[in-house]
Amino acid sequence: MISLEKLSMVGIDHNAPLEIREQTGFGFGTKDALKELKKLEKIDEAVIISTCQRNEILYISSEEDQTVIQNFFSNFFKISPGKLAPFFYVLKGIEVVEHIFRLTCGLESMVMGEPQILGQVKKAWDLAREKGTAGLILNRLLRDGVTCGKKARTQTGINAYPVSISTIAVHFLEEELGNLADKKAFIIGSGEVGYLTIKHLFDRGIGKIWVSNRTDSIKKNLKYLFPRVSFVSFDSKYQYISKCDILISATTAPHYTVNLDKFSLNYYGNKMYILDLGFPRNIDPKISVYPQVSLFNLDNLKSISEENRIKRKNYADLVEIMVKQATERFLKWHKSLEIVPLICKNKEFVFKTCWYEYEKLSKKINGIDDAEREKIRQAIERTGIKISKKYFLRLKLLAERDELNPQVLNIFQEVDK
Known part of the structure; x- marks a missing residue:
């Protein structure tokens, strides 16, 4: 029987500097990383969970020292071990089991109960099976994790009320515009809010999305996650904005990302919804002078978010019980392997x-x-x-x-x- 002590997880802390997180995102490289992990003698099973918020390697190893995987991170991304060392976090045994169940249920997400993590874990599991790196233990753990995540969402209301600004923004746009299938959107910024906005717009069937962002590594990750995204240089953005029904800016820039003068040179009087999700404000408020432009900012959406946050938090205790039950079932199954x-x-x-x-x-x-x-x-x-x-x-x-x-x-x- 494979001891649970051989089950570990190593990840990069989401509080690590942006530079580190950008350099350690597997993205398109996940398949290559799994191939390399498979070559390591001391690694028996491995699954990589790579999202915009986390990069984690779950693995079964005969080697209790986590430096095997930490060195793998360093070698794969060509970053010195000393530079990465402060930003690793490690889980062992039952901690990994609980983490996976909490993760798939949305309890580990910045937005409690958000649904996309469930699909991301399922994708990570499918890829590991395809590459032959998921074995008896990780297959069972991730299968149970996906099942637990689905159950949490169907039997509680933890994801019934949108709380993230990006989700609320997309719901708001649907209420105003109806079906988004024939609509075009332009997104400025692809951090957490920008990423989630793109994700929700595609989930709701948006016709076209252009994105403007200054960071090349983020562009690569976005293209991996959303192949239909088109990228526009920051300098060229105004000519594309003029073609859109929706403009959303979500950056932390200390200046306006869209100003009145340049907007006016390219605007043709079409109906446009502009959502300023940045802080400080990204959109020059004077743009609302145009009667066909509807401009909304964070203050307009935050009151809805807070109401929904309270409703969603009430379901967290029920999900915690589900996580505990799922963990107990997995441990029983693992214990039963002893007599197989x-x-x-x-x-x-x-x-x-x-x-x-x-x-x-x-x-x-x-x-x-x-x-x-x-x-x-x-x-x-x-x-x-x-x-x-x-x-x-x-x-x-x-x-x-x-x-x-x-x-x-x-x-x-x-x-x-």
Whole structure:
């Protein structure tokens, strides 16, 4: 049985400087990273969870020292170990199990209950299976994690009320514009708010999105996550903004990202919804002078967010119970692995015994054809399976409860001697 002590996770802290987080995002490189992990002798299983908020490697290893994976991060991203060392976080054993269940349920997200993390974990699991790096333990853990995440969202209201500004913004746009399928949007900034806004717009079927951002590494990650995104240079943005129904700016720039003079040179009087999600404000408020421009800022959306946050938080305790139950079920399953070899050995004994008894009986029976003999053989085998199944299930239950004692084990270990 694989000990849970061999289960670990190493990740880059989300509070690490932006420069570090940009340089350690797997993104398009996830497949290559899994290939390299597979070559490491001390790594038996591995799954990479890579999102805009986290880059984590779950793994099973015979090596208790986490420097194997920490060195992998350094080598893969070509960053000195000393530079990365302060920003690693490590989880072991049951901590990893609880983390995965909390993660898929949305309890670890900056926006509690947000749904996209569930799809991201499922994608990470699928990729690991495709590359052959997920084995018995991680397959079961991630399968149970995805199941737990779905259950949390269908049986509670933890994701029923949007609380992130980006989600509320997209809901607001749907209420104002209706179906977004024929609409065009221009997004300035691709940090957390910008990323989530792009994600929600695509989820709601937006027709076209242009994005303007100054950071090349973020562009690569966005293109990996959203292949339909088109990028526009910061200097060229105004000519594209004029084609759009929606303009959203979500940066922390200390100056306006869209000013009145340049906007006016390219604006043709079309109906446009502008959402200023930046702080400080990104959009020159004078732009609202145009009657066809509807300008909204953070203050307009925050009151809705706070009301929904209170509603959603009330469901967190229910989800915590689900996480605890899922963790207990996983630990029981893992404990039951202890007796799998024993059950297999005893099943083999049952089949051998059934075959032996059939052979003895077959020699004594005359006057029946091969088809009838096969029916007799199958009947003897089914009888053996039915009788033994009850004992195997009881053995599994004792293992799950951690109630197996040497006397019970000896009975099954000696049965075929």
